[in-house]
Amino acid sequence: MLSFYEPERNVVSEVNKGALLLTYSGHGTDIIWGQWAGVGDDKVRIFDLEQMERLQNSWAPTAEGLPEVNTEILTYLYQTIMDTDEYVLGSAVTTARTRAILSGNDYNIGVLESFTYLGDPALELNVPANISLSGSSEVDEAKVGDILQYTIVYTVAHAPKAWQLELRNTFPESVIFQSASVKPDSAYDQTLIWNLGDVAAGTYSIDVSVLFADYSLKPSEEFKYVISYLEEEDFTLQITINDSNIENLILQSDGPTVLGEATTFMAATTSGSNIHYWWTFGDDPEQPSFTESAIKQYTFTERGTYTVSVRATNNSTDQAGV
Secondary structure (H helix, E strand, O other): OOOOOOHHHHHHHHHHOOOOOOOOOOEEOOOOEEOOOOOOOOOOOOOOHHHHHHOOOOOEOOOOOOHHHHHHHHHHHHHHHHHHOOOEHHHHHHHHHHHHHHOOOOOOHHHHHOOOOOOOOOOEOOOOOEEEEEEEEOOOEEEOOOEEEEEEEEEEEEEEEEEEEEEEEEOOOOEEEEEEOOOOOEEEOOEEEEEEEEEEEEEEEEEEEEEEOOOOOOOEEEEEEEEEOOOEEEEEEEEEEEOOOOEOOEEEEOOOOOOOOEEEEEEEOOEOOOOEEEEEOOOOOOOOEEEOOOEEEEEOOOOOOOOOEEEEEOOOOEEEEO
16 A cells, blocks of 8 residues: 555555556556645645546546455456466456456446556566476387487476476486487486576477497386476386397307316307306206306316207397207
8 A cells, every 4th residue: 555655656666676466545647646635735635526527637546446346356357367377467457357347246337447557568477387297208118229219298388488497307327318309408427408498388399319228237217307497397207128139149169178177168149138148067957057257167077978058048038059
C-alpha cells in the first residue's frame, strides 16, 4: 500500500524492482502520483465521478478505486497465469479482466474496464519451467565390441523457457564415446556435458553413439542422464552387456613333448571377449585346470599317449578344442 510520503518515487522504485502488482491508494494523473487530499491541501479534493469528468486535468483514481472489484480482477489475473500458462502480462491482464466481466458477478463494469496495467504489455514473466528427462536405446542387450546408439530426451514445459540448463551423461569404464548428434561441450572421465543455455519450451533429443570395449565385464551397465536446472532431474538407462562370441578355437603346443620337461600349450580364437580357459591333460582327466590366460605349461611325469583339451568360455559361448 503506497499511501505514505513521496508515493510517486515509491511507485517508480517498486516498478523498477520488478513488482508485478502494485496496490496504490491515492490520486494522480498519468505523470503525477500523490497522496490523498486533505483539508488545507493544495490538491484538488475528491469529487464525484461525474464532476471529475467535467474538470480539466482533474485527479482520478489509477488503481484501487473500489478495492473489492480490483481485488477480484487480481484474483482472475493469478488464475490466468497459473491455469493457462499465459505469462505475457498484457494478454494475461486482458484475459483476467474479460473473465471478471463474464463472471456474472454484480461488479461495476466501468471500474473493471478502467483497470490499468502500468507495465510493458509485452513483458514475459520469468516463471520456473518444468523439466522432464527420459531416454531409450535401440536394444536392451549388447555384446562387447558392439556400437550402441541411444537417445536422451528432455522437455521444457509450463514456461516460455528454462535458463542455463546443463545436461550430463555418465557411462561405465567399459564404454568408449564415439559421437553425438549435438556435440558435447565436454567429454572427459566417462562423462559428457552439454551446456544448453536458455532453452525455449519444447521437446529435444540428443543421439549418442558409444562402443563397448573389451574390459572387465559386468552383468549390466548403467547410463545415467542428469539435467540441472532449479533442481536436478535424472534418468537411468540400463543395458545388459554380453561377451562377444568365441569363434574358431584352436590349440597348439611348442612340442615335441619330453618326459619331465614343461610343454607350452597355446589356445587361440579369432574372436571373443573375457575368455576363461579350462585345461585338461590326459593323465588327470578329473581335474581340469582353470586359467584366464590362453597359454598353459604342463609337465608330464609318466610315459604314455595323452589327449590335451581346452575349453573356452565366456558369458555368451562355450567352445571346446583338442
